[in-house]
Amino acid sequence: MRVLFDVGHPTDVNVFRNVIKKLEEEGHSTKVTARDKENTVELLKTYGLDYEVSPHYKGMLNKALGLPRADYFVYKVAKKFSPDVFVSAGTPYAAQVSKMLGKPHIAFPNTEHAKLAIYLSKPFTDLICTPTFFKRDLGKKQTRFNSFNELTYLHPNYFTPDESIIKKLGLEKDRYVLIRFSALNSHHDLSAKGFEFKNESEVLEFIEKIEEFQRVVITSEVKIGSKFEKYKLNVPSDKWHDFLYYATMYIGEGAKTASEGAILGVPAIYVSNTRRGYLDELEEKYDMAYTIPDKNDALNKAVSLLNQDNLKGIWRSKREKMLKDKADTVEFIVDIAKKYGEK
Incomplete structure (x- = not known):
């Protein structure tokens, strides 16, 4: 199986890095597409992930104008990598490109206030996974799980503090x-x-x-x-x-x-x-x-x-x-x- 992860924020790298590690240990292939926001690239390098990066557009107007470019970037990487499934925190780029390529997209949004991202990604997303305490009803595509996204990297199974x-x-x-x-x-x-x-x-x-x-x-x-x-x-x-x-x-x-x-x-x-x-x-x-x-x-x-x-x-x-x-x-x-x- 081939899985493409799209990350738009440093937190997304943390949420998915142990998922990627486990999938690769099981013999699956992974690729990460990312925006160059804050310390996202630094984290991708630190954890040795296979990634390609595009510019980060600041401000709502620039984000809107940059949407087609961001989509095209993810599309080019995906065409070459040929994923079986797309996974993201709910980015519109992964969702829209997955639909272009006829592949499923699974979203893991963590904040109810990301209304624009949800609006732009939901029509092209197959499954939206949210914690049980997520306060929005996103309809029949939504499924809930009893945990925190942060436990993918802060659970004692995956995190030991270094004094x-x-x-x-x-x-x-x-x-x-x-x-x-x-x-x-x-x-x-x-x-x-x-x-x-x-x-x-x-x-x-x-x-x-x-x-x-x-x-x-x-x-x-x-x-x-x-x-x-x-x-x-x-x-x-x-x-x-x-x-x-x-x-x-x-x-x-x-x-x-x-x-x-x-x-x-x-x-x-x-x-x-x-x-x-x-x-x-x-x-x-x-x-x-x-x-x-x-x-x-x-x-x-x-x-x-x-x-x-x-x-x-x-x-x-x-x-x-x-x-x-x-x-x-x-x-x-x-x-x-x-x-x-x-x-």
């Missing part, structure tokens, strides 16, 4: 709080609002309050003032989850990092006026993550948690319960791919 990176970064494990500022410029972020600090003084006041408890580390997709340079760390992309695992807490505008942190047993506060089904599951069922729209309320929540004794121990116990409840997502994706690709 050595913490020492290299000059940190102590479980003794730092990660604060993340996001660009909020993806198509699913169109109405999103995060911290909304009015000035640098407000940012500094927020940081200094957290510093009363632990060291603060900042990562940012947006440019921040020179006075915050001392808080910034450059973490190697393939060590990001090791770094996140040993944080005491995550506070930020990135929903994906919030879910990854919680799934790793790190208390997570997502500062946003938007909600995600996977974060609601982590909050309502497991009390591991919190979506809070107001930065002051988020700060108060963070302080209340940091005042707790054995905070990480409590979250590790919550993580164990969550892991017992959820299915192995890698096995699920492999089985679905084989079902459709070997027809």
